[in-house]
Amino acid sequence: MTHTASSLIVGNWKMNGTSASAATLIGEILDGAAALPPSVALVICPPFTLLDRVGRMIEGSVVRLGAQDCRAEPKGAYTGDVAAPMLADLGVHYVILGHSERRRDHFETDAQIRAKAEAALACGLTPIICIGETAEERDAGDAFLRLSAQIAGAVPAGFGADSAGGVIAYEPVWAIGTGRTASREDIESTTAHIRQALAAHLGTDDNLPQILYGGSVTARDAASILSIGTVNGVLVGGASLSADSFLGIAAGAAGSPS
Numbered sequence: 001m002t003h004t005a006s007s008l009i010v011g012n013w014k015m016n017g018t019s020a021s022a023a024t025l026i027g028e029i030l031d032g033a034a035a036l037p038p039s040v041a042l043v044i045c046p047p048f049t050l051l052d053r054v055g056r057m058i059e060g061s062v063v064r065l066g067a068q069d070c071r072a073e074p075k076g077a078y079t080g081d082v083a084a085p086m087l088a089d090l091g092v093h094y095v096i097l098g099h100s101e102r103r104r105d106h107f108e109t110d111a112q113i114r115a116k117a118e119a120a121l122a123c124g125l126t127p128i129i130c131i132g133e134t135a136e137e138r139d140a141g142d143a144f145l146r147l148s149a150q151i152a153g154a155v156p157a158g159f160g161a162d163s164a165g166g167v168i169a170y171e172p173v174w175a176i177g178t179g180r181t182a183s184r185e186d187i188e189s190t191t192a193h194i195r196q197a198l199a200a201h202l203g204t205d206d207n208l209p210q211i212l213y214g215g216s217v218t219a220r221d222a223a224s225i226l227s228i229g230t231v232n233g234v235l236v237g238g239a240s241l242s243a244d245s246f247l248g249i250a251a252g253a254a255g256s257p258s
C-alpha cells in the first residue's frame with residue numbers, strides 16, 4: 001500500500017528506558033531512519049529523565065524530540081512538575097498532552113489540558129493533544145459525543161494555525177496496550193468525525209491540526225491505517241520500544257514493505 005502525503009510517526013516510550021537501553025534503541029532507530037523518505041517524520045518521546053540524553057543522540061538527524069507532559073505554569077513552586085519553557089530549553093519540539101493514562105491517573109481535565117497546550121504553544125512547542133473514548137462510552141454509543149466534548153474543552157482557539165502547528169491524537173482507551181487495534185473502518189469514520197468537530201470548534205476548514213491514530217499500532221497494520229485520508233500519522237506505545245517494530249511502522253508510512 002502506498003501513502004504519498006507526509007506522515008508523523010511518534011513513539012511514546014511512556015515510563016520505560018534507562019540510559020543504556022535508550023542508547024541502544026536510538027542507535028538502531030538512527031541507522032534505519034536514514035533510509036526513510038523525507039515525507040516520513042519520526043518523533044521520539046522518552047521519559048523526562050532521558051530527554052537530554054536522547055536529544056544529544058538525535059542532534060543533526062531527522063528524528064525530533066518530544067516530551068510526555070508539561071505543566072501550564074511557566075515556573076514556580078510545583079514540586080515534581082516540568083514547565084513548557086524547560087522543555088523548549090532542552091531542544092524539545094513536541095509535547096504529548098492529555099494522554100488517557102494521565103487523565104486516569106492524575107485526573108487531568110480538558111481545561112487543564114487546554115492550558116498546558118497554550119503554555120506549550122507560547123514557547124514554540126507543538127502539542128499533541130490526546131482524545132479518546134472508553135469502552136463503556138463506545139458501547140453506549142457515545143463515542144462521537146465524548147470526542148466532540150474533549151475537542152471543545154481541550155483544544156485552544158486557533159489550534160493548528162500557529163507556526164508551531166498542532167496535533168490531535170485519537171487514542172481509543174480500549175485500544176491502548178490491549179493488542180486490540182481499532183478496525184480500519186472505525187478509524188476512518190471516527191477520524192472523519194474528529195476532523196468535522198475540529199472544523200466546527202475552530203471555525204475553519206484551513207490549517208486544521210494533523211490527526212494521529214494511537215492504540216496497539218504494529219508494523220502489521222500501520223500501512224493500512226496510514227493510508228486513510230484523515231489520518232496523518234500514528235502515536236505508538238509498546239511497539240516504539242523495539243527499533244524493528246518502530247521502523248517497520250515508519251516503513252508502512254513510506255509505502256515500502258515492512
Ligand SMILES: O=C(CO)COP(=O)(O)O
Pocket residue numbers: 012099171175176177178179214215216217235236237238239
Ligand atoms: O498510548 C499509546 C501511545 O500514546 C498507545 O500505546 P500502545 O501502542 O502500547 O497501545
